Amino acid sequence: MTWTGIRWKRKGSGGRLCDRALDVFPGQPSSVSELPFSRDTWRTITQSFRVHRTITRTILREVTYFSVLRHTPSDTKLPQISYTARMNAALPCDLALSTTYIPSTHTSYSVLYGVYPAQGDEIWARLFSALSSSPTHPLLVLGIFLELDRARLISHADSLADEFTLGADVLSSEETPWDPSTAKENLKMQRYLRVCLRSRTLADYMGTAKRQLSKVLAELDELELLWTTTPTAAAAAPVPAGDDEDYLNDKRRDSNDKGKEEEDDLIATGKQMKQRIRDIMDEYDDRMDECGRMAQNLSLAMQTGWNQIARQDSMTGARVAKVNTAIALETKRESAQMRSIAVLTMVYLPFSCVASVFSTSLFNWSPDEGEPVVSHYIWILMAIAAVLTVLTVLAWYLWTTREEKKGRKGKSGMGLGMRNDDDVADMA
Known part of the structure; x- marks a missing residue:
């Protein structure tokens, strides 16, 4: 229609x-x-x-x-x-x-x-x-208007409260605790946050409506003052002189009484409207508090969830620390064993080297008359040993230099290139 x-x-x-x-x-x-x-x-x-x-x-x-x-x-x-x-x-x-x-x-x-x-x-x-x-009452239609606005705001507040309650299992579920690392949980949390943001916005709307209701209350007081202080039209009208003066006085008195009765009814209706407006304002206060509690509950729930995650991280860190301690102790024992092996090696290696050299045919410890104790081929041993030593040192140097270059290239590729001493000197 x-x-x-x-x-x-x-x-x-x-x-x-x-x-x-x-x-x-x-x-x-x-x-x-x-x-x-x-x-x-x-x-x-x-x-x-x-x-x-x-x-x-x-x-x-x-x-x-x-x-x-x-x-x-x-x-x-x-x-x-x-x-x-x-x-x-x-x-x-x-x-x-x-x-x-x-x-x-x-x-x-x-x-x-x-x-x-x-x-x-x-x-x-x-x-x-x-x-x-x-x-x-002159503000009758305004009263209906305010009732419609109240129904509209309260309906949205109830809808948000239902969404908030239904979405509370995102953080309060004991069987599946909140895990922010999963995309599904993040999507639920985003919907939950949107509900809370809408509740804050709705609370602002209700606050604005409440301030306008205060202005309506003030206007109802002004109308009541107007009706109580302003004489009716019949009372304010002059009475013409003449033979019908008594009749006109009676008529004016009747009209005045009727107008006074109507104004009293208007004042009574205005008081009822003021009481109803105060009730609406109280209801807005309750719903604004409820919207505020939504944000507070969300903040508390998220803080509790993050504290739970931090607690789990701390427990994981403690377990990792225990494992690292065990590894460090094992490494210490292995290092002690390696030092023992190195000491034994340093003790026995010279003896082994000397024994190996002296056990060769380059030395004749029981020479016949005119035979030398040391063979004249001893130089071959010295030459080969020198060449092998040089090759070993050269191979070690080339290998370590190559690894250092690879390390510098990797750091420069990640934007972490190191400046050498010459670069630092140039910058200075």
Whole structure:
């Protein structure tokens, strides 16, 4: 059902529901600022329902907002109070409202913008129930507007609380503890973090809505003061002199009593509205605390998880330290054995070398008469030994130099090239 052409009119109250414009793209709802009718129709609505131009600025804010403007139009010369309100556009199903109240006649005109069919049904049901009472409070439609905004915010808060509770097993599961090294666990944690960030954003939205409700409470107090201090139109009207003076006095008294009774009813309704607004503010406080606890619980759970991981790392480090200690002790024992072997080798190697040389035929320890003790081929032994020594030393030098070059190339390839002494001297 469309509500674009639906309006209500009752003594002291009138208004209209404006449909939400069609979606610009599929799945992308249109803004409240986009109206589903022509400019001429909009001009007619603003004139018929006395819409003040501040509604444009309020709608374009796209944040929760409530404004009050007291002014006297030049055409009617009657003091008026213009109210505008806006829901936060960051959440779906946002609305805007303009209400104009004329205190001297106790009449109010309201227009709701961006109404979806389901919202129109609920608004109309609430209006039908409220309009049956007498008189109609000028901020009645604003009260319905605030109830719709409350239902919208609380619904999102409940949804986030459910997501947070269902995702809490990411960190609280005893069978499968959180392991940040796995891609699956990281994906779960990212979803969990998004829920917490959305809860913080929603808490900010509720805080803004609560501040605007404080302004509504102040305006209800102002209206109550206005009704208690301003005389009714019948009481303020002069009584003409003449034979019918007593009759006019009685008529004025009756009208005054009736007006006073209506104002008392308005004040009583205003007090009920103030109590309801305080209840909504308390509910916002509770939900903001709940959103804050989500972030606190996540921080505590993550800290506990990281502490558990650090504990496991410490235990692993302790085991590695024990293994390293055992390896060091074994290496120490092997080093002691190698030193013993080296000492024995140094002790026995000279004797073995001398014994090997002396056991050759180069030495004749029992020579005959005229035979030398040392063979004249001893030089061959010395020459071969010298050549082998030189070749051994040369091979050792070439091998060690080659390994050092490989090490320097590997370090330079990793960006860790070492500067030699000449480079350091050039830099100095």
